[in-house]
């Protein structure tokens with residue numbers, strides 16, 4: 001899922017300081033699962049906004065709403081139900097959701113309540129870890145299922161680097177060296193021989209360095 | 223300053239059970255401040271952050287929660303959860319540049335003990351010193 005976290009309140013309050021009617025818009029997709037921007041978090045944020053704006057001597061009406069997702073046109077259209085009740089939308093979706101609102105609602109002011117942090121999963125309750133960087137050319141079949149693009153600080157294709165010590169990354173003793181993990185795992189799986197093959201220099205054009213990416217499935221288009 | 227704070231207490235059923243005996247005036251007799259409104263909940267673990275924030279929205283100058291001892295909660299982890307929610311609200315108050323002491327968590331043995339009265343007075347005194355809520 002896409003993992004995100006709430007921006008500092010001061011930053012959010014500054015964004016909406018001139019707004020008189022704010023719709024705090026939750027997303028019931030990824031950000032609900034990572035407890036950053038679902039209905040519960042939007043309700044809390046709306047309350048904090050009311051308190052913060054009042055403290056700063058601003059008068060604004062803050063209402064809450066939610067969409068199934070904010071990354072699909074059909075759901076964005078449902079914003080019509082709050083027409084006239086807001087002069088700005090504070091979205092608690094990931095950046096995709098905010099972009100979708102901006103793409104599809106030319107007259108609406110939209111602001112991000114979250115920092116979208118990474119593609120990851122819940123490692124344990126209350127802890128999320130980055131697992132994939134959406135590089136567009138997956139190599140997990142070569143690395144035993146562990147991603148060096150997202151999980152190696154240098155995104156090395158032939159690791160580990162000389163900074164790997166006792167299974168830890170040189171950037172931080174708390175961070176596992178994913179290349180050590182890859183070697184250990186490939187060894188356990190009896191695939192260590194494959195590690196002798198050096199990966200060629202990688203073409204990163206699929207990873208976004210070639211501009212914004214788009215994909216089309218002819219069998220699905222109307 | 224002549225200021226009587228509006229204080230809301232969320233207390234678990236077990237910790238405050240004797241505060242709601244039939245006659246209901248035992249607390250006053252023991253000197254429990256009259257400006258503290260008690261909201262009894264089945265377990266403090268059920269309290270959400272939003273409940274505490276709404277109390278501030280509703281005009282509270284201070285909000286506190288009294289639940290079971292952290293390692294002896296009737297519902298095992300209820301009061302530990304409550305303490306985390308209180309901590310989250312404290313953090314939010316810091317972000318809003320409001321005194322975090324306006325919200326507090328206390329862990330007390332079950333039943334009505336002098337400590338229940340003492341912390342009520344302590345909270346009352348603290349909020350009186352801080353003055354009216356900036357919200």
Ligand code: SF4
Pocket residue numbers: 002027028029030031032068069070071093094095096097
């Ligand atoms: S808008 Fe973002 S958070 Fe919401 S469902 Fe879509 S991708 Fe997930």
Ligand code: SF4
Pocket residue numbers: 131132133134135136137138139140147148149150
């Ligand atoms: S190799 Fe690329 S697509 Fe595969 S997990 Fe890593 S970042 Fe994601």
